Amino acid sequence: MLRIAMVGLISLLVGAGLATGTGVWPVRPGLIGLSAMLVSGLVVKRHWQRLRAVGADPGSPERALWHGLATTALVGGHLFASLWYIGPAMRLHSPLVHDMAIDNWTMVLGALLSYGLTRDREPRRDERDRLFAARGQRAGYIALIGQALGLSLVLGYGAGTVVERLSQAMVSHLLISTLILAAVVQYAAQLRLYMIDDQHALTVS
Amino acid sequence: MTRGTPVGNRLRALRFEHDEMTQDALARAAGITRQTIVALEGGHYAPSLELAMRLALVFNRRVDDVFFWREPPAACDA
Numbered sequence: 001m002l003r004i005a006m007v008g009l010i011s012l013l014v015g016a017g018l019a020t021g022t023g024v025w026p027v028r029p030g031l032i033g034l035s036a037m038l039v040s041g042l043v044v045k046r047h048w049q050r051l052r053a054v055g056a057d058p059g060s061p062e063r064a065l066w067h068g069l070a071t072t073a074l075v076g077g078h079l080f081a082s083l084w085y086i087g088p089a090m091r092l093h094s095p096l097v098h099d100m101a102i103d104n105w106t107m108v109l110g111a112l113l114s115y116g117l118t119r120d121r122e123p124r125r126d127e128r129d130r131l132f133a134a135r136g137q138r139a140g141y142i143a144l145i146g147q148a149l150g151l152s153l154v155l156g157y158g159a160g161t162v163v164e165r166l167s168q169a170m171v172s173h174l175l176i177s178t179l180i181l182a183a184v185v186q187y188a189a190q191l192r193l194y195m196i197d198d199q200h201a202l203t204v205s
Numbered sequence: 206m207t208r209g210t211p212v213g214n215r216l217r218a219l220r221f222e223h224d225e226m227t228q229d230a231l232a233r234a235a236g237i238t239r240q241t242i243v244a245l246e247g248g249h250y251a252p253s254l255e256l257a258m259r260l261a262l263v264f265n266r267r268v269d270d271v272f273f274w275r276e277p278p279a280a281c282d283a
Contacts, residue, residue: 003261046217055228055243058240059238059239059240060238062240122210124232124238125238126236126237126238126241127237127241127252127255127256128237128238128240128241128244128250129238165281180243197244197249197250
C-alpha cells in the first residue's frame, strides 16, 4: 500500500512542482514532465522485464494501472497547482494560461508516449482483472460523487464573495479536476486489490 | 473480499502430471492470465464456475477432480 501512496504522492508533487516553472525556467516544464515520463517508463519497462524472467511480472491490466496512476497524478498535480497560481478569475486567453495549457497537454502527450513504452505487447485479462476493475470503478465512482456533492455545496451555498470570483473557465477546470482525482482514486483502489491478492484471498461475488 | 478461499484445487499437481506444463501454458490454454494461475495455486482466488470448467477441460477432468472444498460450508454438511 505504501508503494501505491508513494507513487501517487510523488507524481502529484512533481506535477505541482513543474507548475512553478512556467515562464521562469529556461526549459518548458511540460517538456521536463514529458522527459521524466519517458525516462521512468523505460526504467519501469526494464524492471518488469527482469521480473518476467523470474515469473513475477505484473499482468497487462496491472501495468496499465501503475502507468495510469503515475501519469494521471503528475498531469493532475500540474493542473491543480496551475489553477491555484492562476487564481479564481482565470481567463482562458491570457499568456500565462496559454503557457500552462501547453505544458499540461505536453505532459498528456508524454503520458501517451510512455504508455507505448510500458504497455504489455501481448495484453491479456480475465475475470479476476474484471473483478478488480469493477471494485476499483466503484471506489472511483464514490470519489466522484463525493467531490460533486462537495462542489455543489460550495457553488450553491459558498460565500458569495468567493463563488462570484470564480470565472466560467475556472468552474469548468474544477470539474475536470474532479474527474482526474476520481481516476487517481480508481487506479489506486484497483492496485490495492492486486496487492491484497498477493496476501489474502478474493472470491467472485 | 474474504480471507482464505474455502475452495482448494489440484492445479499444480495436474500441471506436473501433464509434462510439467508451465503456468503460462496453462493460462494460455484456459484463456486467462498467468497471474490468475498464480493466485489460484496460491489459494488466493476462487474461480467462477465457467473458469473452473475451462480449467478442468484443459486437463480433460471433471470439475470436482480439480476443485474441492477445503472446509464445506455449514449449509452443505447435511
